[in-house]
Amino acid sequence: MKPVRLVRLATAPLLAAALSVPLAAQAAAAAPPQQHSAAPATHAHHGKPGTLRAAAPEGFVIGSAVAGGGHHLEQPYPDPFTSDRPYRKQLAREFSSVSPENQMKWEYIHPERDRYDFAMADRIVAFAERNRQAVRGHTLLWHSQNPAWLEEGGFSPAELREILREHITTVVGRYAGRVQQWDVANEVFDDTGALRTRDNIWLRELGPGIIADAFRWAHEADPSAELFLNDYNVEDIGAKSDAYYALVQDLLAQGVPVHGFSAQAHLSTEYPFPSGLEDNLRRFAELGLATAITELDVRMNLPESGVPTRAQLAEQARYYRQALTACLNVTGCDSFTIWGFTDKYSWVPVFFSGQGAATVMWDDFTRKPAYHALRSALAEAARDDRCHRRHG
Numbered sequence: 001m002k003p004v005r006l007v008r009l010a011t012a013p014l015l016a017a018a019l020s021v022p023l024a025a026q027a028a029a030a031a032p033p034q035q036h037s038a039a040p041a042t043h044a045h046h047g048k049p050g051t052l053r054a055a056a057p058e059g060f061v062i063g064s065a066v067a068g069g070g071h072h073l074e075q076p077y078p079d080p081f082t083s084d085r086p087y088r089k090q091l092a093r094e095f096s097s098v099s100p101e102n103q104m105k106w107e108y109i110h111p112e113r114d115r116y117d118f119a120m121a122d123r124i125v126a127f128a129e130r131n132r133q134a135v136r137g138h139t140l141l142w143h144s145q146n147p148a149w150l151e152e153g154g155f156s157p158a159e160l161r162e163i164l165r166e167h168i169t170t171v172v173g174r175y176a177g178r179v180q181q182w183d184v185a186n187e188v189f190d191d192t193g194a195l196r197t198r199d200n201i202w203l204r205e206l207g208p209g210i211i212a213d214a215f216r217w218a219h220e221a222d223p224s225a226e227l228f229l230n231d232y233n234v235e236d237i238g239a240k241s242d243a244y245y246a247l248v249q250d251l252l253a254q255g256v257p258v259h260g261f262s263a264q265a266h267l268s269t270e271y272p273f274p275s276g277l278e279d280n281l282r283r284f285a286e287l288g289l290a291t292a293i294t295e296l297d298v299r300m301n302l303p304e305s306g307v308p309t310r311a312q313l314a315e316q317a318r319y320y321r322q323a324l325t326a327c328l329n330v331t332g333c334d335s336f337t338i339w340g341f342t343d344k345y346s347w348v349p350v351f352f353s354g355q356g357a358a359t360v361m362w363d364d365f366t367r368k369p370a371y372h373a374l375r376s377a378l379a380e381a382a383r384d385d386r387c388h389r390r391h392g
């Protein structure tokens, strides 16, 4: 069984570095060496009974993406986060962590070379503070959703390097002490485990060493933030996650401040559950890294009626539970985020024709079996932790 998790206590949401308190001596002894000592402020549950955040064990955050930007701009509804009060209410009630779905991406936050637009990101961070939620920052170095001024600007390598340094310093610096985890480098490998040296402008123009620099700049701008490598199709042990494993070892050997590895976990019931998830997270934990699940959803092929069958919903609930349990079982996997909580705003039907129903709530926020699966797995883990503390 996983040792009792470390609890990070924050006395105020803006506190940059909080105390890291081991609950039991043997827990500290069993924990992997933490290369990153300045734990960020985290967030007690403050949840109403019956919610996900209230069910979660101490020190474990349960998060959701905050719908806005990206595909939502093309949908026939106004911005979800600012316009949908019942949506915001659920987001505040149920979750102890939030991840801007698109609002911190380059095209959104840095629309012109000399202009940033922090309006939405500021609102999300303020919302998180009011509701005592952690924030996962997403993302700083990526091949996608970059503005045309950057991709088509014809910049020299020296200019690009300075543009990236300035961006990371500005964005991470603005939210210093207020973002628990940053996805510094997102999706840097393709599915074969090769670095994306063609479609990623930074890797193509500046070479792989730019990854280390991005982490260094982010760490300078906010020494209290946990800095992550984040990707999809890295749930199981395989070519792509092996590439991350080698990259992490290389970065750590150079003394680069990389603190976490996270699996997005965009799953589908069409494929078997990635049964190596727990072992995979554990091998990164054994390198001294935090791990996280950052974007879980579980899509399915919809019947002609558009309404999933009971069997499909039960299968989906099983995937959600298994993903959460894998994380709960690994020391240092203390952050678990779903990529939206309601089908009303999910990216899935927009990207996968004929598929959907990927989240844990229907459009009207009523709960699916997957919601209950998450809540009961959290409650069981909390009971185990309390029991362990009393007897262990």
Ligand code: G3I
Residues within 6 Å of the ligand: 069, 070, 071, 072, 073, 074, 101, 102, 144, 145, 232, 264, 295, 347, 350
């Ligand atoms: O490129 C056009 C742009 O030219 C146009 O101005 C704009 C407005 O209509 O649309 C643009 O493309 C959209 C893009 O966001 C950028 O705004 C796409 O149509 C839209 O589908 C896209 O959606 C986002 C997607 O990332 C893009 O990669 C989704 O909302 C967002 O949920 C999704 O999130 C990603 C994570 O960041 C990383 N991991 C995978 C995950 C799911 O794809």
